[in-house]
Amino acid sequence: MTTTPVSFALPTVPLRKGESTAQRILDAAEALFSERGFSGTTLRDVAARVGLRIPSLYNHFASKESLYAAVLERGFGPVLGVLSDFLDEGSESRGDATRVVERVMALLGQRPNLARLVVHETLSGGQRLTPLLRNWIAPIFARAHEMAETGPAARRWDAERIPLVVLAMYHVVVGYFAIAPLYLELNGSNLMTTSALARQTEFLKELVATLFPEE
Amino acid sequence: MTTTPVSFALPTVPLRKGESTAQRILDAAEALFSERGFSGTTLRDVAARVGLRIPSLYNHFASKESLYAAVLERGFGPVLGVLSDFLDEGSESRGDATRVVERVMALLGQRPNLARLVVHETLSGGQRLTPLLRNWIAPIFARAHEMAETGPAARRWDAERIPLVVLAMYHVVVGYFAIAPLYLELNGSNLMTTSALARQTEFLKELVATLFPEE
DNA sequence: AGTGCAAACTAACGCTAGTTAGTTTTTTTG
DNA sequence: CAAAAAAACTAACTAGCGTTAGTTTGCACT
Numbered sequence: 001m002t003t004t005p006v007s008f009a010l011p012t013v014p015l016r017k018g019e020s021t022a023q024r025i026l027d028a029a030e031a032l033f034s035e036r037g038f039s040g041t042t043l044r045d046v047a048a049r050v051g052l053r054i055p056s057l058y059n060h061f062a063s064k065e066s067l068y069a070a071v072l073e074r075g076f077g078p079v080l081g082v083l084s085d086f087l088d089e090g091s092e093s094r095g096d097a098t099r100v101v102e103r104v105m106a107l108l109g110q111r112p113n114l115a116r117l118v119v120h121e122t123l124s125g126g127q128r129l130t131p132l133l134r135n136w137i138a139p140i141f142a143r144a145h146e147m148a149e150t151g152p153a154a155r156r157w158d159a160e161r162i163p164l165v166v167l168a169m170y171h172v173v174v175g176y177f178a179i180a181p182l183y184l185e186l187n188g189s190n191l192m193t194t195s196a197l198a199r200q201t202e203f204l205k206e207l208v209a210t211l212f213p214e215e
Numbered sequence: 216m217t218t219t220p221v222s223f224a225l226p227t228v229p230l231r232k233g234e235s236t237a238q239r240i241l242d243a244a245e246a247l248f249s250e251r252g253f254s255g256t257t258l259r260d261v262a263a264r265v266g267l268r269i270p271s272l273y274n275h276f277a278s279k280e281s282l283y284a285a286v287l288e289r290g291f292g293p294v295l296g297v298l299s300d301f302l303d304e305g306s307e308s309r310g311d312a313t314r315v316v317e318r319v320m321a322l323l324g325q326r327p328n329l330a331r332l333v334v335h336e337t338l339s340g341g342q343r344l345t346p347l348l349r350n351w352i353a354p355i356f357a358r359a360h361e362m363a364e365t366g367p368a369a370r371r372w373d374a375e376r377i378p379l380v381v382l383a384m385y386h387v388v389v390g391y392f393a394i395a396p397l398y399l400e401l402n403g404s405n406l407m408t409t410s411a412l413a414r415q416t417e418f419l420k421e422l423v424a425t426l427f428p429e430e
Numbered sequence: 431a432g433t434g435c436a437a438a439c440t441a442a443c444g445c446t447a448g449t450t451a452g453t454t455t456t457t458t459t460g
Numbered sequence: 461c462a463a464a465a466a467a468a469c470t471a472a473c474t475a476g477c478g479t480t481a482g483t484t485t486g487c488a489c490t
Contacts, residue, residue, distance in 0.1 A: 021467080036339060039255035043448065052468075055450080059467050064448065116338055123331055124251060125396040138401055163404075164418045167394065168387045175386030181340040186353055189378075203379045210425055236437080258478065267438075270480080274437050279478065 022060045024050050030071045034113035035181070037120045038068055038128060065128075072132055075114045079107055080136045087143040097152070097208050101173070105201045108177055112192060115177035141166075152212040165211060172207065176200055237275040239265050245286045249328035250396075252335045253283055253343060280343075287347055290329045294322055295351045302358040312367070312423050316388070320416045323392055327407060330392035356381075367427040380426060387422065391415055 028049035032041040043064055047054045061067040086100045108115050121129040129137075148154065148162045157165055180191040190196060243264035247256040258279055262269045276282040301315045323330050336344040344352075363369065363377045372380055395406040405411060 034338075037252050037255065037335075040252065040339070042446085044446085053470085054448085055470085056468055058449075119334065119338060119393070120252075122394045122397045123249075123334060124255070125400055133401065141401065160414065161418055164415060167391065167398075168418075168422070171386045171390030171394070172383045175390055176382065178334070179337045179382065179386070182337045183382075185340055186348065186356065199375065200379060203376055203383075207383070257476085259476085268440080269478085270440085271438055273479075 021050075021052075025052075025057060025060055025067070026071055026074055029067050030075060030113050030117070033068060033071055034116035034120070038064075043067075068128065069131075072117065072129065075111065075117060076132060076136070079104065079114060080140065082107060083140050084136070084143075087140060087147060097212060098205050101204045101208060102201060104173060105197065105204065108173070109192075109194075109197045112177040112180065115174045119174060119178045152214070156211065156213050169204075169207070169211070173204065236265070236267075236271075240267075240272060240275055240282070241286055241289055244282050245290060245328050245332070248283060248286055249331035249335070253279075258282075283343065284346075287332065287344065290326065290332060291347060291351070294319065294329060295355065297322060298355050299351070299358075302355060302362060312427060313420050316384075316419045316423060317416060319388060320412065320419065323388070324407075324409075324412045327392040327395065330389045334389060334393045367429070371426060371428050384419075384422070384426070388419065 025046065029041070029046050032045055032049065035041075043054050043057055046067075047057055050057075057067070061070060082103050083100070086096065086103075089096070118129075121127075126133050144166050145163055148166055149159060153162055153165055176191065184190050184192075191200070240261065244256070244261050247260055247264065250256075258269050258272055261282075262272055265272075272282070276285060297315070297318050301311065301318075304311070333344075336342075341348050359381050360378055363381055364374060368377055368380055391406060399405050399407075406415070
């Protein structure tokens with residue numbers, strides 16, 4: 001079922017027109033999946049959004065499942081790249097934590113759907129994300145904990161609370177994007193404007209400063 | 216093809232004599248809706264879980280939509296009660312914020328599905344929750360902001376950041392329950408044990424203490 | 431006992447989902 | 461410019477969805 005993608009290693013030169021169609025399908029699917037979840041999204045909606053008939057989607061993706069997988073792969077690659085780069089370098093100072101917050105906020109600010117996708121996945125226990133999780137996210141999470149134990153957080157929080165601090169930061173970052181649509185509808189404030197994003201980024205940096213006191 | 220991973224071996228919700236069928240249906244529906252969302256949940260699954268045939272559900276609820284609405288109403292009543300009581304009393308000191316954190320954690324600790332339901336709703340922009348939102352949640356949110364502006368938070372954060380602090384606290388509280396299933400699957404730690412919940416509650420109180428400095 | 435009614439059942443409907451087959455159009459390529 | 465490949469199309473299928481109609485069961489009450 002879960003056809004682990006035999007990579008899109010198309011022979012030598014990727015076809016430009018075809019690839020752009022695939023990209024447009026991915027864009028539409030990402031938007032719909034992130035808003036409505038996997039089962040709430042229909043291929044009819046995706047096709048209509050791209051301006052295609054449904055069967056044409058099958059020229060680019062083998063199934064709805066594999067389309068979803070492709071959305072996840074394309075989306076989370078860069079985010080996880082940022083995180084794993086950061087974690088590989090290792091961080092001892094608070095400045096590193098501040099920097100990763102800035103980069104993640106910049107990334108998710110441009111692609112807020114990714115945050116929403118990951119929230120959908122966490123709610124369902126990561127049933128569909130699991131292959132990705134096992135390979136990428138789990139090690140990153142583990143490394144984050146390990147790092148936090150030796151990093152600046154350890155000076156403020158005892159060991160058994162470190163995971164809670166990490167989780168809390170994660171939720172504040174991701175939840176901001178998840179709630180943005182509702183927040184807009186509810187009181188008219190748009191959390192996704194550049195100024196609002198900058199404000200949230202500054203707030204997060206101050207949060208980091210508060211939670212992880214400098215030596 | 217939506218491969219539902221777990222096939223249910225008949226009644227998961229035991230037949231309790233004093234409890235009405237409607238309540239048992241609500242229990243089953245709440246569990247499924249909170250895990251899979253509205254469109255990911257089928258009436259077949261609900262019926263199987265209760266140990267009924269599908270049409271029997273219609274003796275108690277007029278439609279899938281109204282079953283969902285009933286789940287929401289039953290679930291959020293108490294939570295919103297706690298919040299609105301708290302907000303009506305008004306709060307000037309940090310102790311009040313601490314107390315509301317304790318009560319909300321106790322409530323959601325017993326009914327974690329509620330947190331997950333509300334996250335599903337926020338992701339979809341509250342399309343289905345809107346009637347409830349308009350009547351209950353929106354005023355509460357507004358009041359929380361207003362209160363935070365005159366409460367202890369105002370001494371630490373300038374006005375335009377207050378909403379961000381409120382949102383952050385909200386996400387840390389709700390996100391904890393939303394991620395619990397995934398967290399369990401990912402590294403074996405169960406966030407829903409009483410000791411884990413107590414630890415999170417203590418952590419939240421410390422967070423409140425850090426974010427809302429005493430006079 | 432017998433009536434009445436709520437709540438369970440069986441059966442089946444219409445609709446929409448994802449998917450496949452087969453055909454035509456478009457694009458690439460030698 | 462013709463052949464081949466890719467990608468669009470039409471049509472149709474199967475399966476599962478929520479829902480309805482009509483029937484039977486089980487229990488309360490005279």
